[in-house]
Amino acid sequence: MKKTDNGIVRFFRNVLLFFDKWLITPLTKLILKLMKLIKELTKNFDKVSGKKSTLLIVSLLLAFGVFFVIDQESNVMIDQYAEILYDRPVSAIYNEELYVVEGLPKTVDITLIGQRRHIFLAKQSPSKGVSVDLTGLKPGNHRVTLKYTQRLKSLDYKLDPSNVTVTIYEKVSENRALTYDVLHQEALDTKLYISNAEIDRGEVIIKGAEYKLKEVASVKALLDVRNIPNPKAGDITVKDIPLVAYNNDGKIVDVEIVPKTVSANVTITSPSKEVPIRIIPKGNLAFGKSIKSMDANMSKITVYGAADAVEKLEQLEVEIDVKGLDRDKEFNVTLKRPKGITELSSKTMTIKVTLDNSSSKELENIPVGAENLASNLKVQALTEADRQVTVVVKGSEDAIKDISANDITAYVDLSNYGVGEHEVEVKVTGTDLKLSYGSKTKKIKVRITQK
Numbered sequence: 001m002k003k004t005d006n007g008i009v010r011f012f013r014n015v016l017l018f019f020d021k022w023l024i025t026p027l028t029k030l031i032l033k034l035m036k037l038i039k040e041l042t043k044n045f046d047k048v049s050g051k052k053s054t055l056l057i058v059s060l061l062l063a064f065g066v067f068f069v070i071d072q073e074s075n076v077m078i079d080q081y082a083e084i085l086y087d088r089p090v091s092a093i094y095n096e097e098l099y100v101v102e103g104l105p106k107t108v109d110i111t112l113i114g115q116r117r118h119i120f121l122a123k124q125s126p127s128k129g130v131s132v133d134l135t136g137l138k139p140g141n142h143r144v145t146l147k148y149t150q151r152l153k154s155l156d157y158k159l160d161p162s163n164v165t166v167t168i169y170e171k172v173s174e175n176r177a178l179t180y181d182v183l184h185q186e187a188l189d190t191k192l193y194i195s196n197a198e199i200d201r202g203e204v205i206i207k208g209a210e211y212k213l214k215e216v217a218s219v220k221a222l223l224d225v226r227n228i229p230n231p232k233a234g235d236i237t238v239k240d241i242p243l244v245a246y247n248n249d250g251k252i253v254d255v256e257i258v259p260k261t262v263s264a265n266v267t268i269t270s271p272s273k274e275v276p277i278r279i280i281p282k283g284n285l286a287f288g289k290s291i292k293s294m295d296a297n298m299s300k301i302t303v304y305g306a307a308d309a310v311e312k313l314e315q316l317e318v319e320i321d322v323k324g325l326d327r328d329k330e331f332n333v334t335l336k337r338p339k340g341i342t343e344l345s346s347k348t349m350t351i352k353v354t355l356d357n358s359s360s361k362e363l364e365n366i367p368v369g370a371e372n373l374a375s376n377l378k379v380q381a382l383t384e385a386d387r388q389v390t391v392v393v394k395g396s397e398d399a400i401k402d403i404s405a406n407d408i409t410a411y412v413d414l415s416n417y418g419v420g421e422h423e424v425e426v427k428v429t430g431t432d433l434k435l436s437y438g439s440k441t442k443k444i445k446v447r448i449t450q451k
Contacts, residue, residue, distance in 0.1 A: 083119050085110040090146060094134035094168075100209045101134060103166040110148055114155040130159065132166075139168045169209035171256075178204050178243070180221040180264065187225045188268075190343035191304045192233060196267040197223055199241075204262075206245060208255035216255060217248045221262050233270045239263045271307040274300050278315045279351060280433055283323025285358075291322070291434040292356035292396040301335070302345035309340020316344075320351055328354050356396035363405050364390045368426060368444060372415035379414060379448050382421065386444035391428050395435035407431045410439060412446065421447050 087107040094101060108130055112119050130148050137144075144166055146159050178201060182194050199221055206216055221241045225231065228238055240261045245253040279294050301316055316338070320331045331351040335344055365388045370379045381387045391408050393400050412424040423445050428437040 081116045081119060082111055082113045083123075085112065085123075088130050090130045090132065092132050092134055094137070096171075098171055099134075099139070100169045100171045100212075101166055102169070102209070103164060104132065105161065105164060108146060108162075109160045111158040111160070112150075112155050113157065118154045132164075134166070134168065137168055139170050141165055141167050169211075171207055172210050172213060173205050173207040173258075174213050175203050176206050176216065176219045176245075178202060178219050178221060178262070180223050180241075183222055183224045184226050188228075188231055191270050191272070192231060192268050193271060193304075193306055193342060194223070194225070194266060195269040195271075195307055197221075197238075198265045198267075200263045200265075204243060205258040206255045207258065212253060212255050215247045215253050216245045219243060219245050219257065221264065223264060223266065228266065231268055233268050236266050236268065237263060238266050269307065270304060271310045272302055272304045273310050273313065274302045275313055276300050276315045277349070278317050278433070280317055280319045281322045281353075282319050283321055283325075284436075285322055285355070286324055286326035288358050289326055289355050290358035290395040290399070290436075291353060292398065293352075293354045294320075294434060295352045295354070297350045298346065301349075303338075303341050304343040304345075305337075305341035309338070313338060313341065318349065318351070320353070322353065325353070325355065328352070356398070358394050359397040359400055360392055360394045361400045361403060362390055362392050362440075363403070363408060364388075366391045366405055366408055366410045366428075366439075369409070369411040370414050370446070371411050372413055373448070374414075374418075376451055377419065377448050378451050379446050382445040382447055385441075386446065389426055389439045389441040389444070392438050392440060393430065393435055394438075395432070399432060399434055403430070403432065403435070408437060412444065414446075414448065417448055419448050419450060421445060 086109050088110050089107055090105055092101055092104055110130070112123075130146055132144050132146050134142070134144065142165070143163060145163050146161070148157050148159055150157065178199055180197050180199055182197070185194065188194070204219055206213060206219065221243055223238065223241055228236060241264055242261055243257045243259075245255050245257060247253050277296065277299055279296060281291060281294070285291070303310055303313060303316065316335070318333055318335065320333060329352075331353065332348060333351060334348050335346065337344060367388055368381070368386070373379055389410050391410060393403055393408070408428060408430050410426055410428045412426060414422075414424065417424070423443050425443050426439040426441060428439050430437045
């Protein structure tokens with residue numbers, strides 16, 4: 001038993017000796033050497049770190065490092081910038097031959113968020129813009145999202161609006177008659193007039209949603225005079241005339257028109273005619289005065305304008321205000337153009353009015369006529385006294401001495417009268433406008449009946 005215990009003791013002693021020789025002793029020596037080396041390095045470090053130049057270099061290096069870290073962080077945290085790009089066009093991807101899309105905004109605003117330099121680069125670099133893909137959507141209402149494609153991924157963006165509701169309709173088409181309107185006729189020489197325009201086609205095709213086509217009342221080619229180069233009398237061909245669709249209220253209807261423009265052969269004319277001038281005094285002269293003569297510096301004038309207006313015009317009426325006039329006077333009158341007349345050969349004229357003492361003359365048995373009676377009615381005077389009146393003519397003695405019944409018209413205006421008996425005012429006119437005319441019988445009685 002004693003021998004066995006001694007053997008175990010020897011085994012463990014040999015093990016300890018092995019570890020002491022090959023592990024503990026070498027490790028201890030290595031630690032002692034490292035401690036000695038560290039001690040030597042510490043002494044050298046103390047010597048170096050004690051120098052002012054070393055401390056200065058280390059401080060600069062640390063300051064530079066801290067600055068670099070803070071600058072990088074501030075670029076991310078502080079140098080954030082936003083810029084708005086206004087009114088950027090929106091494009092939609094869909095089958096334009098089959099469908100019509102409504103509710104899609106034409107433009108949106110884009111807010112770019114990021115560093116200034118990145119935003120600057122983004123504005124300079126090409127972009128696919130704002131778009132929405134409607135491929136595969138059927139007719140009806142749809143909520144869709146707009147997308148902005150930008151090559152720089154370092155930026156954030158926001159769209160206003162970013163989501164919209166669109167309505168998709170099936171596209172239908174119809175044929176419509178084409179007419180034309182002349183725009184800015186006033187830009188044409190006042191002696192010229194567009195009398196006709198022959199468009200190169202009589203019909204066009206309009207396309208769009210069915211409810212939109214029902215709104216279209218007319219399609220017109222807008223012939224703008226300003227687009228006619230060097231207009232002059234004769235025929236001229238005008239190309240690329242735009243077309244517009246209108247509703248019954250004259251408002252534009254947004255539909256597709258095929259073709260978009262047309263050509264027209266435009267006829268420019270210069271209709272004119274010489275007509276007499278008729279001077280019409282307005283107002284009552286001073287008491288006891290009458291017009292002896294009205295002498296003008298011209299008696300005729302040439303008028304220009306639309307052919308039908310020129311043809312219908314028989315004379316140019318020129319009014320002068322003689323109210324309260326008690327002595328001779330010369331009038332400088334600015335001539336006014338009648339409706340449809342674009343130009344006069346003279347803009348002004350001079351009229352010299354000579355006055356005289358007023359005299360009067362009575363003309364008896366002037367028949368009373370009727371004007372403006374409805375075509376389905378007839379009229380007759382109630383008594384013989386209502387058929388004729390005595391007219392008093394006032395004017396200068398020279399002017400009234402030769403006046404006769406043939407120069408006078410007495411009448412009643414029945415424009416506002418219907419079937420029944422009425423007492424109506426008598427009106428009198430005469431060929432000589434220098435004179436004044438009045439009936440001694442102010443009113444007569446008439447009976448109106450159905451024909």
